[in-house]
Amino acid sequence: MNNFDFHNPTHILFGKGRITDLKDQIPDDAKVLIIYGGGSAERTGVLGQVRDALEGHSLVEFGGIEPNPRYATALKAVNIIHNEDITFLLAVGGGSVIDATKFIAAAALHDGDPWDILTSFGSVITQAMPFGSVLTLPATASEMNANSVITNPEKGAKLPFRSAHCFPVFSILDPEVTYTLPDRQIANGVADPFVHIIEQYLTYPVNAPVQDGFAETMMRTLIDLGPKALANPKDYEIRANLMWTATLALNGLIGAGVPQDWASHMIGHEITAYNDTDHARTLAVVLPSLMNDQRGPKCEKLLQYAANVWDIRDGSDNERIDAAIDATRAFFEDLGIKTRLSDYDVDASGIDHIVAALKDHGMTELGEHGEITPKDARRILEAAA
Amino acid sequence: MNNFDFHNPTHILFGKGRITDLKDQIPDDAKVLIIYGGGSAERTGVLGQVRDALEGHSLVEFGGIEPNPRYATALKAVNIIHNEDITFLLAVGGGSVIDATKFIAAAALHDGDPWDILTSFGSVITQAMPFGSVLTLPATASEMNANSVITNPEKGAKLPFRSAHCFPVFSILDPEVTYTLPDRQIANGVADPFVHIIEQYLTYPVNAPVQDGFAETMMRTLIDLGPKALANPKDYEIRANLMWTATLALNGLIGAGVPQDWASHMIGHEITAYNDTDHARTLAVVLPSLMNDQRGPKCEKLLQYAANVWDIRDGSDNERIDAAIDATRAFFEDLGIKTRLSDYDVDASGIDHIVAALKDHGMTELGEHGEITPKDARRILEAAA
Numbered sequence: 001m002n003n004f005d006f007h008n009p010t011h012i013l014f015g016k017g018r019i020t021d022l023k024d025q026i027p028d029d030a031k032v033l034i035i036y037g038g039g040s041a042e043r044t045g046v047l048g049q050v051r052d053a054l055e056g057h058s059l060v061e062f063g064g065i066e067p068n069p070r071y072a073t074a075l076k077a078v079n080i081i082h083n084e085d086i087t088f089l090l091a092v093g094g095g096s097v098i099d100a101t102k103f104i105a106a107a108a109l110h111d112g113d114p115w116d117i118l119t120s121f122g123s124v125i126t127q128a129m130p131f132g133s134v135l136t137l138p139a140t141a142s143e144m145n146a147n148s149v150i151t152n153p154e155k156g157a158k159l160p161f162r163s164a165h166c167f168p169v170f171s172i173l174d175p176e177v178t179y180t181l182p183d184r185q186i187a188n189g190v191a192d193p194f195v196h197i198i199e200q201y202l203t204y205p206v207n208a209p210v211q212d213g214f215a216e217t218m219m220r221t222l223i224d225l226g227p228k229a230l231a232n233p234k235d236y237e238i239r240a241n242l243m244w245t246a247t248l249a250l251n252g253l254i255g256a257g258v259p260q261d262w263a264s265h266m267i268g269h270e271i272t273a274y275n276d277t278d279h280a281r282t283l284a285v286v287l288p289s290l291m292n293d294q295r296g297p298k299c300e301k302l303l304q305y306a307a308n309v310w311d312i313r314d315g316s317d318n319e320r321i322d323a324a325i326d327a328t329r330a331f332f333e334d335l336g337i338k339t340r341l342s343d344y345d346v347d348a349s350g351i352d353h354i355v356a357a358l359k360d361h362g363m364t365e366l367g368e369h370g371e372i373t374p375k376d377a378r379r380i381l382e383a384a385a
Numbered sequence: 386m387n388n389f390d391f392h393n394p395t396h397i398l399f400g401k402g403r404i405t406d407l408k409d410q411i412p413d414d415a416k417v418l419i420i421y422g423g424g425s426a427e428r429t430g431v432l433g434q435v436r437d438a439l440e441g442h443s444l445v446e447f448g449g450i451e452p453n454p455r456y457a458t459a460l461k462a463v464n465i466i467h468n469e470d471i472t473f474l475l476a477v478g479g480g481s482v483i484d485a486t487k488f489i490a491a492a493a494l495h496d497g498d499p500w501d502i503l504t505s506f507g508s509v510i511t512q513a514m515p516f517g518s519v520l521t522l523p524a525t526a527s528e529m530n531a532n533s534v535i536t537n538p539e540k541g542a543k544l545p546f547r548s549a550h551c552f553p554v555f556s557i558l559d560p561e562v563t564y565t566l567p568d569r570q571i572a573n574g575v576a577d578p579f580v581h582i583i584e585q586y587l588t589y590p591v592n593a594p595v596q597d598g599f600a601e602t603m604m605r606t607l608i609d610l611g612p613k614a615l616a617n618p619k620d621y622e623i624r625a626n627l628m629w630t631a632t633l634a635l636n637g638l639i640g641a642g643v644p645q646d647w648a649s650h651m652i653g654h655e656i657t658a659y660n661d662t663d664h665a666r667t668l669a670v671v672l673p674s675l676m677n678d679q680r681g682p683k684c685e686k687l688l689q690y691a692a693n694v695w696d697i698r699d700g701s702d703n704e705r706i707d708a709a710i711d712a713t714r715a716f717f718e719d720l721g722i723k724t725r726l727s728d729y730d731v732d733a734s735g736i737d738h739i740v741a742a743l744k745d746h747g748m749t750e751l752g753e754h755g756e757i758t759p760k761d762a763r764r765i766l767e768a769a770a
Contacts, residue, residue, distance in 0.1 A: 001400075001622065001629070002400070002401065003399060004397075004400065005397065005399070006397040007395075007396035008394075011391075012389075012390065012392065014390070014641070014642065015387070099657075145614075152737075207611070207625075209602070209605075209606045210602055210603060213596075213598070213599075213601075213602025213605070214599050214602060216602075217595055217598025218595060218596070219601060221594045221598070225480055237386065240386045240642075241592065241593070241594060241595060248595065253638075256629075257629070334672060
């Protein structure tokens with residue numbers, strides 16, 4: 001096992017009816033900016049529940065955070081914070097809203113150009129405003145980590161950052177608020193954590209049976225419950241287990257002490273930056289092709305994945321790896337997520353654009369060995385055409 | 386899954402050579418009380434590593450915390466804190482030293498009789514001094530939770546408490562410091578987390594596949610690595626995996642959202658209070674007998690445990706449960722841990738004493754259903770004679 005630090009101070013309040021506990025999580029004298037996305041937070045009643053829970057608090061609202069949240073929009077919220085003397089932020093939404101809130105929390109206290117936060121991958125952040133979240137769309141685990149991804153279409157960039165100052169103080173996870181999510185978002189909310197787990201698991205063995213066993217448990221749970229969640233939208237137990245799995249998939253736990261990959265994510269981000277494809281869907285395109293391409297360096301873990309996640313134990317090494325990749329692709333497709341670039345209107349010139357963007361953004365040494373170059377990414381993308 | 390809160394702010398620094406990172410975890414201007422146990426912390430060089438890492442800090446030392454740490458000893462440390470204007474505590478040791486430090490941290494800031502902390506199970510605690518730990522003996526997970534158990538021999542009491550104010554700010558886990566531990570402590574450090582896991586797992590199903598899978602992963606890891614740790618004292622990978630497993634076994638993770646038992650612990654504490662038997666050994670005595678006694682209410686989880694932890698899948702329900710209990714007992718015995726009360730010189734009058742103590746301490750409704758009474762505890766103990 002590798003040396004590691006694990007530190008995750010976010011307080012999770014999980015379960016039915018927990019939004020009412022908001023009042024105890026935010027100081028009485030705080031001036032709160034509620035940050036949300038489109039109209040669904042209002043339509044589903046979640047914003048109403050939040051307002052009720054915070055009755056007596058001083059509230060300002062800022063809606064309009066996009067999927068793949070945009071830099072310019074986040075800066076508008078920063079202006080409101082300064083103009084209104086906001087002291088606490090509350091994200092009400094999914095990963096996009098929480099990601100944006102992290103950026104807003106850091107940018108509001110940043111001296112200098114906020115763009116530096118992204119180009120430094122967060123390393124310039126020395127402080128951030130306190131913020132909590134009410135999660136409405138389980139997928140990214142942004143509710144329990146210090147990671148964020150911000151898109152700047154003017155620069156054709158979708159850039160991740162991280163800072164220890166950007167953990168939510170608390171996050172409220174009520175599985176019932178997910179009952180009204182469209183199938184597309186539920187499917188994304190299964191595929192995205194699945195690939196988060198894979199990025200921290202499918203590398204090379206370092207003798208970490210607990211991290212591996214946790215990862216395998218969660219992948220089996222997603223495989224079991226993903227299709228059931230689509231078939232039974234109001235089954236509390238299914239939604240609860242998916243919600244907690246998505247959070248644990250990227251809260252630092254299973255990645256502690258093991259190598260990590262993240263090449264599928266970095267390549268996928270450039271697909272989204274290119275044509276706004278849903279994040280999870282870009283992962284479902286890249287991952288099976290990357291698994292196939294990297295079967296050499298990933299051989300041992302691919303065989304372990306085949307056996308412990310898919311119960312594939314017979315055949316030659318290559319046959320078992322082929323079967324595991326096929327099962328992975330079929331898992332995504334069965335959720336209604338297409339796994340080819342052509343399904344998302346990305347052609348050869350699109351691949352050219354994506355590979356160029358990887359170079360532009362310094363993504364030239366990807367993967368757990370830092371050996372996946374833009375040339376390799378091109379081969380992986382071409383095989384996913 | 387049940388509603389739950391999960392909040393664990395302790396920063397873990399894990400791996401070889403991490404004690405040198407102490408200097409960055411404690412404020413430069415802190416006046417530090419180093420709290421430790423017997424002579425082993427000095428003899429093994431860990432205290433020396435700590436002093437080296439904190440060169441330049443103002444340090445005071447307090448040794449002599451006992452296994453099953455004692456109330457009167459902890460109060461001596463509280464006096465030193467007040468007399469020396471200590472601002473930060475550093476526990477260097479195992480669960481006993483860290484447990485004592487939690488009590489000291491709370492008692493130092495408590496108005497009124499510190500005994501109230503124990504009789505209220507911690508609910509009177511409103512603040513505690515900041516403290517960190519350097520773990521030398523993995524077993525209890527005290528390094529990453531807010532729980533403590535303090536013994537008061539004058540009152541024949543061993544009482545647990547918990548407070549959200551009593552999380553370590555940080556804990557340093559260097560597996561290399563465990564190389565010199567005696568076999569007895571390594572064996573205890575396998576059995577104790579095993580039973581911690583069982584207390585959070587072996588109840589009744591609530592549809593929590595992730596928590597169950599995590600628990601089963603860790604139990605299989607302890608079963609695999611426990612005997613190997615005894616045979617290979619300087620195998621870093623084995624010690625590292627045991628150390629991290631022991632921490633994760635009781636940091637709140639696998640207990641979130643599921644019922645919990647803790648009857649074996651409460652009965653075991655009274656055995657220790659009676660004749661100072663090692664905590665882990667009391668658990669190894671009580672657990673197999675309790676599993677057998679409670680096979681009715683625990684039937685479903687016992688069968689799941691048999692299948693997923695021991696790969697016992699053939700036979701009638703009772704046959705599989707019998708085999709799982711036998712395997713559990715053999716696991717403890719193979720670690721050199723005896724599993725009968727007679728092995729620890731507890732006879733019929735000892736059982737009388739232990740059952741009376743359970744009543745005295747209000748432990749009258751134990752287990753996940755609150756249905757294990759002192760009468761049931763007597764039956765469980767008599768079957769463990």
